[in-house]
Every structure is written in C-alpha cells, then in structure tokens.
Amino acid sequence: MALYWIIAVSFAGGLMSLLLASIIFKKTNAALVNNLVSLAVGTLLAASFLEIIPHAMEASNNNFHDISFTVLIGILILFILEKLMIWRHCHGSHCHKHTECDTQSKQSKLSGNSGIIVIGDLFHNFVDGILIAAAFLANPAVGLLTAAAIIAHEIPQEIGNFMVMLNAGFSRARALIYNLICGLLSVIGGVIGYFFLEQTMTIIPYLLVFASSSFIYIAVSDLMPQMHRRFQLRESIRQISTILLGVLVVIGLSLLEH
Numbered sequence: 001m002a003l004y005w006i007i008a009v010s011f012a013g014g015l016m017s018l019l020l021a022s023i024i025f026k027k028t029n030a031a032l033v034n035n036l037v038s039l040a041v042g043t044l045l046a047a048s049f050l051e052i053i054p055h056a057m058e059a060s061n062n063n064f065h066d067i068s069f070t071v072l073i074g075i076l077i078l079f080i081l082e083k084l085m086i087w088r089h090c091h092g093s094h095c096h097k098h099t100e101c102d103t104q105s106k107q108s109k110l111s112g113n114s115g116i117i118v119i120g121d122l123f124h125n126f127v128d129g130i131l132i133a134a135a136f137l138a139n140p141a142v143g144l145l146t147a148a149a150i151i152a153h154e155i156p157q158e159i160g161n162f163m164v165m166l167n168a169g170f171s172r173a174r175a176l177i178y179n180l181i182c183g184l185l186s187v188i189g190g191v192i193g194y195f196f197l198e199q200t201m202t203i204i205p206y207l208l209v210f211a212s213s214s215f216i217y218i219a220v221s222d223l224m225p226q227m228h229r230r231f232q233l234r235e236s237i238r239q240i241s242t243i244l245l246g247v248l249v250v251i252g253l254s255l256l257e258h
Helices: 002-024 030-035 037-059 064-092 098-138 140-167 172-195 197-201 204-228 233-257
Strands: none
Touching (some): 002 172, 037 064, 037 140, 037 233, 064 204, 098 140, 098 197, 140 172, 140 204, 172 197
C-alpha cells in the first residue's frame, strides 16, 4: 500500500502545483509576460538561496564546501551546454552573414535557456519524489504533510518556469506539456526511493543543488540582462518591486510550510 500511496501522491502533488501555477498565468499576454520576467527572477533566486540550497546543506550534514562546489560546477556545466547549443545552431545552419548568425544565436539562446530550466526542473521533481517516498515509509501522515509542503514550495518555482518558457516564445500549451513531463519525474523518483531509499538519500543534496544551479543561471545570465534593456526609472522601480514580491512569495510559502 505504501508504494501505491507514494505513486498517487507524487503524481497528484506535481499535477496540482503545475495547475495552480498555470491558472495564475491563464490570461497573460505578451506585454504582461515581459513585465513579469522580474517575478521569475525573484522566485527562482529566492527558491534557490532560501529553500533548495539550505535544505541541501542540512541533508549533507552541513557539508558547505561540497555543496558550494557543486553549485559552481553546475553553473559552469550549464554555461558550456548553452554555448554548445548556440555554436551548433549557428554553424549547423551554415550562417555566413554576421547579422544572420547573431539573430540565430539569439533564437538558440532562448531555446537553450528553456532547455536548461527543464533540466533543473527534472532533477528537482525527481528529488521531491524521493523525499515523498522517505516520508511515507516513515509514517503515512508524515508523507501527506510532506506532499502538501512540496506543493507549496513548487508553486513559485513553476511560476518561474512558466515565465522562462513563455519568454522564450513557447505557447502556453507547450509550456504546460513540458512542465507536466517534468512533474512525472516525481513519480519515478518516488518509486526509485521506495526500492533504493538508502542509496538515493546520499545523492539528494547534490541533485537539489544542481537543480538550483539551473535556476540561478537562468535568472542571472538571461532574465536580468533582459530587464536592463528597459532602464526607465518607472520601469526599474516596477522591476525591483516585482522581484521583491517574488522573494516575499517564497518566504511566505516557506513560513506556511514550517
């Protein structure tokens, strides 16, 4: 019965957080997406620095050096992957004109950023499934509470993911499908956690930190530079306010979780 509960709750948790995030942006338009890029920055950075990385450090018995090193390696790996995507896209399309190559590189960069955020979400949801399995094996009531907490902290992250994908030119339907596929990884993580809990628990901190690396990388390398292109005072105040709103959302949900 424990395995069935783990599968059902893992699937329901990922689906519910995704639906709640998609409902929030059901009526967004292109202008609103541009204005809410800063909200994605706030939620992605706050989720990484206030939730994911601290939890990873606790799970690794405060092994700060290895966790910090993993963040660094994760960001460098993602930079190399994005660089390869841009290089392959331009050279594979046989760009001869500089302006044409620049245009295609920008398009490839947007596609690469959405791919990076998907990679991070896959790792994060996989770990969530393992955590749900561990909680249910300890106590079914604890498992349900853990699932509720995961739904709460997934919502701001899913909002950030939606913003990145919509900003990269994805349709809402395509962004929803990609996030749904990522959500299914929590079911796989739950099943693997059920059968191999002891082995998987040791790698959880590093999977979490690699996921946070992707969120940090996207926020700092792509979203923030876009915000700097709109430098008017009124726009800057709106951007800063929305970033702080994203941070406050994560803090508020974290307080409810605890």
